[in-house]
Amino acid sequence: MSPANVLLPATFGQAALRGIRCTCPRCGEARLFRKWLKPLETCPRCGVDWSPQRADDFPAYIAILVTGHLLAPLVIALATDFELGPAAMFSIIVPLAVAMMLGMLQPAKGAVIAAQWWFGLHGFRRERLPEAPGSNPDRP
Numbered sequence: 799m800s801p802a803n804v805l806l807p808a809t810f811g812q813a814a815l816r817g818i819r820c821t822c823p824r825c826g827e828a829r830l831f832r833k834w835l836k837p838l839e840t841c842p843r844c845g846v847d848w849s850p851q852r853a854d855d856f857p858a859y860i861a862i863l864v865t866g867h868l869l870a871p872l873v874i875a876l877a878t879d880f881e882l883g884p885a886a887m888f889s890i891i892v893p894l895a896v897a898m899m900l901g902m903l904q905p906a907k908g909a910v911i912a913a914q915w916w917f918g919l920h921g922f923r924r925e926r927l928p929e930a931p932g933s934n935p936d937r938p
């Protein structure tokens with residue numbers, strides 16, 4: 799597929815969903831990562847250069863935030879309804895939290911890279927679908 803034949807995402811949500819699926823946010827067809835958290839240098843389908851991405855620790859913050867909010871009601875329920883002791887609580891919550899965070903890191907990094915690409919951060923070129931004539935009421 800040549801870069802001209804790429805079906806760009808129409809919205810940020812569509813680009814983020816492509817990133818969450820660990821596919822290229824620009825074309826949505828090629829994989830985004832060459833290793834678990836290492837993105838490809840360039841997309842093999844559309845040719846976008848992924849080297850400007852700077853996700854840093856943000857995917858980990860997202861994974862911690864989501865895991866904490868999902869597990870908090872479970873911790874409260876286990877402590878109040880089942881009256882589990884600290885050892886039983888630890889043996890349930892810690893493996894579950896680790897599994898959830900590890901499972902969430904790659905999709906979170908895909909979404910962060912998609913956001914950086916969509917908003918043209920760190921040297922990415924902002925690309926949008928061409929507007930259909932007459933679709934914008936503000937312009938004649």
Ligand SMILES: [Zn+2]
Nearest residue numbers: 822825841844
């Ligand atoms: Zn691509």
